[in-house]
Amino acid sequence: MDKGNMEPVLKISNLFKSFGALKATDDVSIDLYPGEIHALIGPNGAGKSTLIKQISGDLEPDLGSIHFLGKNMAGLGVADRAQLGLGRTFQVSSLALEFSALRNVMLAVQAKSGSSFRFFKPVMKDKALIEGAMEMLTQVDLQERANIPAAELSHGERRQLEIAIALALKPKVFLLDEPMAGMGPEGSKKLTEFLDKLRHQAPILLVEHDMDAVFALADRISVLVYGQVIATGSVDEIRRNPLVRTAYLGEEVV
Amino acid sequence: MDKFDREKALNVLIALSLLIIPFIAIEMDEPFYVTLATRVVVFAIAGVGLNLALGLGGLISFGHAAFFGIGGYAAGILASHALNYEPLMTSLFELNGTTEMLIIWGVAVVASGLAALIIGLFSLRTSGVYFIMITLAFGQMIYYFAISWPAYGGEDGLSIYVRNKFPGVNTLDPINFFLICFTLLMLSILLISVLKNSRFGAALQAARQNDERLSTVGIHPFKIRLTTFVVSAMITGLAGALYADLNRFVSPSMLSWHTSGEIMVFVILGGVGRLFGPVVGAALFILFESIFGGLTEHWMLFLGLVLLAVVLFARGGLIGVIAGKTRHG
Numbered sequence: 001m002d003k004g005n006m007e008p009v010l011k012i013s014n015l016f017k018s019f020g021a022l023k024a025t026d027d028v029s030i031d032l033y034p035g036e037i038h039a040l041i042g043p044n045g046a047g048k049s050t051l052i053k054q055i056s057g058d059l060e061p062d063l064g065s066i067h068f069l070g071k072n073m074a075g076l077g078v079a080d081r082a083q084l085g086l087g088r089t090f091q092v093s094s095l096a097l098e099f100s101a102l103r104n105v106m107l108a109v110q111a112k113s114g115s116s117f118r119f120f121k122p123v124m125k126d127k128a129l130i131e132g133a134m135e136m137l138t139q140v141d142l143q144e145r146a147n148i149p150a151a152e153l154s155h156g157e158r159r160q161l162e163i164a165i166a167l168a169l170k171p172k173v174f175l176l177d178e179p180m181a182g183m184g185p186e187g188s189k190k191l192t193e194f195l196d197k198l199r200h201q202a203p204i205l206l207v208e209h210d211m212d213a214v215f216a217l218a219d220r221i222s223v224l225v226y227g228q229v230i231a232t233g234s235v236d237e238i239r240r241n242p243l244v245r246t247a248y249l250g251e252e253v254v
Numbered sequence: 255m256d257k258f259d260r261e262k263a264l265n266v267l268i269a270l271s272l273l274i275i276p277f278i279a280i281e282m283d284e285p286f287y288v289t290l291a292t293r294v295v296v297f298a299i300a301g302v303g304l305n306l307a308l309g310l311g312g313l314i315s316f317g318h319a320a321f322f323g324i325g326g327y328a329a330g331i332l333a334s335h336a337l338n339y340e341p342l343m344t345s346l347f348e349l350n351g352t353t354e355m356l357i358i359w360g361v362a363v364v365a366s367g368l369a370a371l372i373i374g375l376f377s378l379r380t381s382g383v384y385f386i387m388i389t390l391a392f393g394q395m396i397y398y399f400a401i402s403w404p405a406y407g408g409e410d411g412l413s414i415y416v417r418n419k420f421p422g423v424n425t426l427d428p429i430n431f432f433l434i435c436f437t438l439l440m441l442s443i444l445l446i447s448v449l450k451n452s453r454f455g456a457a458l459q460a461a462r463q464n465d466e467r468l469s470t471v472g473i474h475p476f477k478i479r480l481t482t483f484v485v486s487a488m489i490t491g492l493a494g495a496l497y498a499d500l501n502r503f504v505s506p507s508m509l510s511w512h513t514s515g516e517i518m519v520f521v522i523l524g525g526v527g528r529l530f531g532p533v534v535g536a537a538l539f540i541l542f543e544s545i546f547g548g549l550t551e552h553w554m555l556f557l558g559l560v561l562l563a564v565v566l567f568a569r570g571g572l573i574g575v576i577a578g579k580t581r582h583g
Contacts, residue, residue, distance in 0.1 A: 056470075077474075078466075078469040078470060079468075079472050079474045080472075082469065082470055082471060083472040090466075090470075094464060094466045094470065095464060096460045096463040096464050096467050096468075097463055099459070099460065103456065104467075106456065107456055107457065107460050107467075107468070107473075110453050110457070111457075111471040111472045111473045112471075112472070115453070116454055116457040116473050117453075118452055119449055119452050119453075119454045120448055121452060122451035123451060123452065123453055123456050124451065126453075168471075169471060169472065
């Protein structure tokens, strides 16, 4: 893609993170430009989750920097980064399970549309919150299930709900941690089409195991092995890269 | 009937029964029961306070006696200074005690809120069993401080010779004092009910269910919890001030961890997170105390059995048994 003189939305520079002797993140530099989907792939244990946690604010890197919209994220927690526009979904759905699907999304609409330190007006009479949340549920095709508690939703529906919550935050970047996991072929296909359109709303950093989805969606791919980025490039470049073929893709790509 | 409506109907029934008991007692010439009913009401307010933190926020505070006691001492100290005509302080300007309940309540609420702010700043950085232990530790610190502070009675406590005043009401009439406390109980329950349904309440309940979810949408769980802890302490502190006036006596035992445990028992017996749970819990507690307390000093054993049964078989407490599970909209 033509990046011209665009500034990256997310810029990760020379990031290091160790747990004892284990180098989970070893000099990682990745960036994300407006309008693109940058996929992050790598075998299990490559350090993808650790990297995601450093971007989201769960973990502080040992060294290196993360700039989001030109702002250094050092010292900012998860909530601060979310407020700045980082829309994250989890590998294993993380929802308020007692709340209905609607109320889960309403929480995000509420966070986006002002203070949570409002003590008197009942949320269930707040039309703006309800309608805003319903709109997001409709986008992920979950409107029929709005009043079902998250605990009673199917696995696939929970994944959709997570995306609806992220959408409601109107983020500047989507950080999607294995959104296809456990979705089934039909669900993956639908979600792939959905994410393809989503990139116009905000760029996506996509961690994914489903190679069909990655190859269909990604503008660029970075391959993480043992905490290091061994290659970054377009789908074709990554397919052809001999290092990647031996280290990761193995027999999968013919 | 819809389960949701059933709880509402039950709440109205509980409130009305509690309200008429003192009038029946007076009718039957048994004024002692008015005092007993007032005790239920005051304990219930303390429980309503804890229920905000424990029930809605999932904050298992084992230190709420601190706020109950601080509220009590605020009443005791202000009243004793006023009754002895000793100013609280004379340097800078003269500050006198007072026997006006409205002022005493204000001081009790602010003092317990401030204490909760400080305790919360430390304790809310932890969770689970550590949170329980830290709140317990802070509570015990304040308890030992009160014991070793001779100016206000130390271990012997502090007597208030005359019940404090409320504008336009003769507070010495037990029914009147009951009605004041009852009104405050209803107001505190109303406050919790409003909070529960608000944006703040939504964030608080989300914090209990899933901390990570809340921060990922950009809301700081810590700030939400700290606010909750302070409001919760303020309500319990108000109950402490009323308790001092009910007994016309304040003692360090109000601050002890037994009291924290008792307040927690009110909440759990009645139903954690249920609006009227603490009312039912406090009523049952007082009922057991007065029925079995006359027979044996080990009456808590019986209460313990009930508590065990509730925890094992009826997580929603007694309200849950009658009204069924809660529904979340």
